[in-house]
Amino acid sequence: MELIHLKILLALQRRGSLIAAADELCLTQSALSHQIKNLEKKLGVVLWRKHGRKLVLTQAGSYLCDIAESVLTTVDAAERHLRLLSEGKTGNLIIGVDCHACYEWFNTFLFQYLQAWPCLEIEVTSKYRFNALEAISHYQLDALMTADPGDIAGIRFQPLFDFELKLLVAKSHPLAVKESVVPKHLSEETVLTYPVDEQRLDMFQKVLVPNSISPGMHKTVEETAIMLQMVAAGRGVCLLPEWVVGEGMHSQEQLVALPVTGIDLKKTMYLATREEDSELEYIRWLVDFVHKKYLRKARNTD
Amino acid sequence: MELIHLKILLALQRRGSLIAAADELCLTQSALSHQIKNLEKKLGVVLWRKHGRKLVLTQAGSYLCDIAESVLTTVDAAERHLRLLSEGKTGNLIIGVDCHACYEWFNTFLFQYLQAWPCLEIEVTSKYRFNALEAISHYQLDALMTADPGDIAGIRFQPLFDFELKLLVAKSHPLAVKESVVPKHLSEETVLTYPVDEQRLDMFQKVLVPNSISPGMHKTVEETAIMLQMVAAGRGVCLLPEWVVGEGMHSQEQLVALPVTGIDLKKTMYLATREEDSELEYIRWLVDFVHKKYLRKARNTD
DNA sequence: ATTAACAATGAAATTTATTCATAATGGAAT
DNA sequence: ATTCCATTATGAATAAATTTCATTGTTAAT
Numbered sequence: 051m052e053l054i055h056l057k058i059l060l061a062l063q064r065r066g067s068l069i070a071a072a073d074e075l076c077l078t079q080s081a082l083s084h085q086i087k088n089l090e091k092k093l094g095v096v097l098w099r100k101h102g103r104k105l106v107l108t109q110a111g112s113y114l115c116d117i118a119e120s121v122l123t124t125v126d127a128a129e130r131h132l133r134l135l136s137e138g139k140t141g142n143l144i145i146g147v148d149c150h151a152c153y154e155w156f157n158t159f160l161f162q163y164l165q166a167w168p169c170l171e172i173e174v175t176s177k178y179r180f181n182a183l184e185a186i187s188h189y190q191l192d193a194l195m196t197a198d199p200g201d202i203a204g205i206r207f208q209p210l211f212d213f214e215l216k217l218l219v220a221k222s223h224p225l226a227v228k229e230s231v232v233p234k235h236l237s238e239e240t241v242l243t244y245p246v247d248e249q250r251l252d253m254f255q256k257v258l259v260p261n262s263i264s265p266g267m268h269k270t271v272e273e274t275a276i277m278l279q280m281v282a283a284g285r286g287v288c289l290l291p292e293w294v295v296g297e298g299m300h301s302q303e304q305l306v307a308l309p310v311t312g313i314d315l316k317k318t319m320y321l322a323t324r325e326e327d328s329e330l331e332y333i334r335w336l337v338d339f340v341h342k343k344y345l346r347k348a349r350n351t352d
Numbered sequence: 353m354e355l356i357h358l359k360i361l362l363a364l365q366r367r368g369s370l371i372a373a374a375d376e377l378c379l380t381q382s383a384l385s386h387q388i389k390n391l392e393k394k395l396g397v398v399l400w401r402k403h404g405r406k407l408v409l410t411q412a413g414s415y416l417c418d419i420a421e422s423v424l425t426t427v428d429a430a431e432r433h434l435r436l437l438s439e440g441k442t443g444n445l446i447i448g449v450d451c452h453a454c455y456e457w458f459n460t461f462l463f464q465y466l467q468a469w470p471c472l473e474i475e476v477t478s479k480y481r482f483n484a485l486e487a488i489s490h491y492q493l494d495a496l497m498t499a500d501p502g503d504i505a506g507i508r509f510q511p512l513f514d515f516e517l518k519l520l521v522a523k524s525h526p527l528a529v530k531e532s533v534v535p536k537h538l539s540e541e542t543v544l545t546y547p548v549d550e551q552r553l554d555m556f557q558k559v560l561v562p563n564s565i566s567p568g569m570h571k572t573v574e575e576t577a578i579m580l581q582m583v584a585a586g587r588g589v590c591l592l593p594e595w596v597v598g599e600g601m602h603s604q605e606q607l608v609a610l611p612v613t614g615i616d617l618k619k620t621m622y623l624a625t626r627e628e629d630s631e632l633e634y635i636r637w638l639v640d641f642v643h644k645k646y647l648r649k650a651r652n653t654d
Numbered sequence: 655a656t657t658a659a660c661a662a663t664g665a666a667a668t669t670t671a672t673t674c675a676t677a678a679t680g681g682a683a684t
Numbered sequence: 685a686t687t688c689c690a691t692t693a694t695g696a697a698t699a700a701a702t703t704t705c706a707t708t709g710t711t712a713a714t
Contacts, residue, residue: 051427051430051431052354052355053353053354053355054671067690067691067692068692069690069692077671077673078672078673078674079691079692080672080673080674080675080692080693080694081671081672083692083693083694084671084672084693084694085671085672087693087694088670088671093431093434093438094435094438095434095437095438096628099628100679100691100692100693101489102679103679103680103690104691104692105691105692106489106490106491107491108491109437109443110437110438111491113430113433113434113437113444114430114434117426117430120426121423121426121427124422124423124426125353128353128415128416128419129353129395131415132395132396132397132412132415133396133397135397135411135412135415136395136396136397136412137396142411142415187403187408188403188408189409189410189411189414192411326398356702369659369660369661370661371659371660371661379702379703379704380704380705381660381661381662382661382662382663382703382704382705382706383702383703383704385661385662385663386662386663386702386703387702387703389662389663390701390702402660402661402662402710404660404710404711404712405659405660405661405710405711406660406661407660407661
């Protein structure tokens with residue numbers, strides 16, 4: 051059975067005669083007749099019968115007509131959806147986040163994004179944190195917020211904004227009075243990080259390891275908010291972008307962000323997408339939106 | 353979009369490679385490649401992409417795959433159903449009844465019929481009472497219980513059983529003491545009939561009109577049970593087959609059935625079906641079942 | 655490097671669908 | 685009845701599509 055058969059039955063039912071149905075389908079009456087004859091032979095059922103000079107659907111015929119209604123509706127909807135997809139008007143955007151902090155940051159304007167693209171299904175996940183680029187290639191993820199651009203074929207990294215990692219300490223902490231810190235200061239401190247491989251932690255890769263320093267203690271924390279609470283409570287220090295300390299956050303006034311002297315902790319946040327998708331309207335919009343947001347902020351702080 | 357495209361996507365998802373999918377569909381890898389390429393051109397979407405030497409479905413591709421799942425399931429089920437239909441193992445049997453009494457009678461063995469044909473959808477209706485044969489031709493009705501066979505092309509009447517119309521009167525009625533009645537007796541009586549055209553009432557067509565008798569009064573009643581109640585209460589008489597007075601019926605012992613002398617009121621009940629359907633197993637079964645039922649009854653009353 | 659596994663592609667071959675022309679049918683009008 | 689007229693069915697010719705074949709291109713593994 052093919053879709054054409056279903057189309058013929060439905061057109062016949064709607065228009066009342068084969069000639070009219072053929073007209074609707076831009077075919078000849080003969081074509082429809084041959085097609086249904088074939089189908090009848092294959093299925094071993096009679097679908098319509100001449101009754102006077104009208105065609106009357108048999109039981110089997112009107113049963114198939116019901117099926118046709120449902121199947122063709124589904125298929126039509128799918129074709130419309132795909133057309134929208136191809137025009138970039140709709141889509142299903144799954145954005146991965148690479149680090150916990152990104153998640154917090156993205157949340158600050160997710161609401162605006164959702165409003166700007168009402169037809170876009172947006173999902174934010176940290177599920178593919180450890181193989182995110184592969185997940186993009188495999189269409190499990192459509193975009194990734196990351197500060198670690200790779201050079202991977204088929205994936206494009208668009209810079210979003212620059213930031214610097216700082217050492218967060220409690221206001222009450224002895225280091226808090228300093229203008230800046232040096233790696234050596236950490237040898238007595240409890241260092242807090244996310245529970246991921248040390249190779250993925252700038253604290254180790256850029257600060258501790260190159261200077262052969264081991265911290266007083268190393269503890270891992272799952273959630274950014276909890277990590278900040280612990281720092282505020284004087285239970286440790288951590289290396290994070292300054293903006294993780296949100297505007298209205300409880301721990302905001304109890305934390306100090308100190309630059310680390312002698313080490314380049316300037317980073318850039320990127321949006322990684324498949325090359326094919328990087329010009330999609332809703333991706334461009336996202337990148338542009340973030341650029342504008344940071345341009346404004348930069349002007350304000352001037 | 354055609355079903356083949358959906359089949360290809362689904363086979364690819366299931367089997368992991370085009371070659372395997374082609375094997376499943378009994379086609380060559382080349383055919384599938386060409387087909388999807390065509391569809392992609394028509395829809396303006398990319399459905400899969402080579403990734404290494406594997407194919408990976410794009411977002412659009414896996415969306416279509418979901419559609420495919422649903423559509424092909426529906427279509428497969430329909431094809432199976434039609435195949436069963438063509439073998440007469442299943443069906444949708446809408447049985448019309450011509451006269452109210454038939455309805456009562458059919459009910460006496462409907463339960464057995466339902467049990468014997470569990471896959472058959474059975475519906476009994478009196479909706480097409482006045483154009484029932486046309487309704488059969490138009491597949492609105494599949495069978496009709498009627499005592500008035502016509503000679504209509506394409507419709508076959510199979511005799512079910514013979515019966516005789518009798519005059520039902522109350523036990524307390526003056527006529528009840530007689531062995532039989534003659535038409536003249538009705539000139540003083542209140543005659544009860546169903547509310548249909550006089551031409552369709554044997555009471556008028558066979559008894560009153562040929563003998564130029566007008567009854568004392570003519571009242572119409574919708575329901576057989578109510579008509580019998582009224583007769584039992586002495587509010588009138590009616591002409592019905594004896595068997596409408598059911599076994600456990602309340603009015604049973606208060607009614608007398610009198611033959612009408614000098615008029616042939618013997619009739620035969622028929623099952624009318626489209627000629628094409630008359631050999632369907634579940635139709636044959638129905639006819640045979642009724643025959644056996646009446647054969648047994650005839651033996652019992654010997 | 656070589657090979658094996660897979661997909662893409664162009665052209666030829668094949669199959670399928672469509673049309674054209676016409677027959678057949680049934681209803682309506684004369 | 686006979687003659688339209690409107691419709692569907694059908695066979696053969698034509699057109700279009702699908703499929704295959706043969707080959708190229710790519711990638712991963714040995």
